[in-house]
Amino acid sequence: MAGISIEVLRSCVLTVVAATMLFSCGDERNAASGKEEEERAETIADLGALPQTVADPADNPSTPEKVALGRLLFFDPVLSGNKDVACATCHQPEFNYAEFLETSIGVNGVGRGQSRRFADPNDIPFAKRNSQSVLNTAFNGIKNNEAYDPASAPMFWDMRAKGLEQQALEPIKTLEEMRGNGFHENGILDEVVARLSRIPEYRRLFSVAFPKEQSPVSQLNLARAIAAYERTLVATNTRFDQYMRGDSNALSTGEKEGMNAFLVTGCAKCHSGPMFSDFKLHTLGVPDTENRKESDSGADKKYAFRTPTLRNLRFTGPYMHSGKFATLDQVLMLYEDIAGGKLLNPNVKEGQVDPLATHMDVNFKDISRIVEFLNTLNDDSFDKSIPESVPSGLPVMGR
Known part of the structure; x- marks a missing residue:
């Protein structure tokens, strides 16, 4: 925090004062045991700029050779069971490496963006959840003043994987995302490795990227190459980052007021740190997508989902795990409804909703100011390049 300007520190002090006034009327709650986290007033110190490396x-x-290989693999549908969908099909550069759909159409899909649909005939369901952005996942799990271990970074809405290497292979094994009906979950990765081994250019690229290994084309190296590429997809120079690094003019007066509103209303209790996420599971009672018949009960069947990052939201809508909200x-x-006792998912009962959400103080008058601040977290300077071709000879980004 040494590089923060006097104006930023003054803003921090004003936030503390405003937050203290807001919560001063809640002395009884402050006295209750177990309420310390709910009642603590967040400040700008609970946020943070992203590292620049x-x-x-x-x-x-990372090596340039791994990144180059991973980039081709990311855009190559040879990784899918039917050879019709690539990682980039649902993580598109123009949509911040996410997708502008409520929930994705993976296997047996045709088209791009909002025009994507299932081919006919079809027996494949929609993907279970909204496609999260790959951008900045290199920083998943990062927190202020704590050592960061990329190998243990939480991934997916339910945090079922740790690290980009483990995450990279899961969509390939998932029926509706990339596997399809033609292969068993336990056999698809062997099939993909066998396919890659039969392509001379991939054999050469794996040998160059992993020169010390006797059998460089492997599941492990497939994951390592994709992860190495994904760690190059970062956007670390938002106006908020510039502000936190000492440029007091990077934010307007209205945006600073929005940041104060963001802190005072309690948003930063979960959306904290450089990634604006505590990387924890929370139950909010978000409505289910209508793309699936079954209700999505989340992690441990408690309707809990991981706090998403708030970075680059301009490009990643629709929002939440079900993609049910089109706008910020x-x-x-939603949080105004939760604080007012309104439940939007009939499968979630009142006692299940996280107290950090029920005790928030988001009012309609704050929303536009907070959205104005959230727009300072956008950085459009990330790599959006797409390979002209892939070694398999299949259509880049799938069908």
């Missing part, structure tokens, strides 16, 4: 796991240091205003109104 990326950390690699000890067993997968709708997301913020």
